[in-house]
Amino acid sequence: MASSTDGRDTWQPELYSKHAHFVPALTQSVQGLLKPYLSPKTELLDLGCGDGVLTAELQPQCARVVGIDQSASMVEMAKTSGCQDVRVGDGADLEAAGIPANGFDVVFSNAALHWMKRDPAAVVRQIYRCLKPGGVLVAELGGHLNVAGVHMALRTVVEAHGQSGDQLSPWFFPSTLDYQQLLEHAGFVVKHVEWEPRPTTLPTDLRGWLDTFATPFLKPFSDPDERHRILDEVTAMMKPVACDSQGKWTIMYCRLRVVAEKPH
Numbered sequence: 001m002a003s004s005t006d007g008r009d010t011w012q013p014e015l016y017s018k019h020a021h022f023v024p025a026l027t028q029s030v031q032g033l034l035k036p037y038l039s040p041k042t043e044l045l046d047l048g049c050g051d052g053v054l055t056a057e058l059q060p061q062c063a064r065v066v067g068i069d070q071s072a073s074m075v076e077m078a079k080t081s082g083c084q085d086v087r088v089g090d091g092a093d094l095e096a097a098g099i100p101a102n103g104f105d106v107v108f109s110n111a112a113l114h115w116m117k118r119d120p121a122a123v124v125r126q127i128y129r130c131l132k133p134g135g136v137l138v139a140e141l142g143g144h145l146n147v148a149g150v151h152m153a154l155r156t157v158v159e160a161h162g163q164s165g166d167q168l169s170p171w172f173f174p175s176t177l178d179y180q181q182l183l184e185h186a187g188f189v190v191k192h193v194e195w196e197p198r199p200t201t202l203p204t205d206l207r208g209w210l211d212t213f214a215t216p217f218l219k220p221f222s223d224p225d226e227r228h229r230i231l232d233e234v235t236a237m238m239k240p241v242a243c244d245s246q247g248k249w250t251i252m253y254c255r256l257r258v259v260a261e262k263p264h
């Protein structure tokens with residue numbers, strides 16, 4: 001399950017590792033962008049570190065790795081993954097989580113920035129603030145059209161149940177141009193930006209994916225039967241387009257990758 005835009009912790013790390021272990025696994029491209037910035041002297045902040053699978057992998061390659069995540073349950077799981085310094089904090093207010101200004105060579109973020117929908121500009125400003133001059137942001141996030149089919153189905157079904165899909169969606173999926181402008185507005189020099197569609201076959205099924213990521217859409221619905229009906233309706237809507245004859249579900253992820261430098 002996943003955080004709603006009001007910051008309530010609805011993530012369930014055990015669902016994440018069962019239905020979404022591809023998220024930290026499919027990271028060769030962003031790790032390729034990150035590699036030139038890693039050294040035994042690197043101080044790295046992993047923003048939206050989740051269950052810490054990736055964060056723990058980065059530790060031996062750096063002098064110091066700090067993980068930050070808004071979800072207390074994910075932070076607890078990150079500790080059990082072996083993360084040495086992992087804290088609960090909101091990307092839009094890293095100061096409150098004790099993250100100093102000019103403290104890091106690299107801010108890394110995988111599959112997390114598009115969840116920070118409430119104020120993406122504040123998040124980018126906070127990242128800029130905590131980087132040393134010459135430091136870099138290396139990130140992958142959901143970009144324009146990410147999971148568009150299931151996103152549209154969720155919005156359509158909650159609208160049919162009398163709620164605003166726009167308000168309930170926890171995600172913003174910027175275009176390359178929009179995100180580049182956001183970064184430049186905060187003072188970054190954008191070194192690299194790319195957008196890549198990536199069809200992703202789900203390790204379990206769409207219902208598992210919805211249970212893991214789509215619970216923010218269910219927030220106003222207190223009746224468990226209605227919650228189930230909503231997820232059944234989304235699944236039925238998606239089945240003809242996203243489930244093959246073998247029962248394998250594939251949804252179209254679209255990834256946005258950036259490298260942006262804080263000038264000296």
Ligand SMILES: C[S@@+](CC[C@H](N)C(=O)[O-])C[C@H]1O[C@@H](n2cnc3c(N)ncnc32)[C@H](O)[C@@H]1O
Nearest residue numbers: 024048049050069070071090091110111112115
């Ligand atoms: C899909 S998970 C990605 C986790 C991890 N980076 C990975 O690659 O597996 C997204 C994470 O972003 C975190 N998150 C969402 N909004 C956040 C915010 N405002 N500040 C910090 N973390 C946030 C969630 O709690 C969640 O753990």
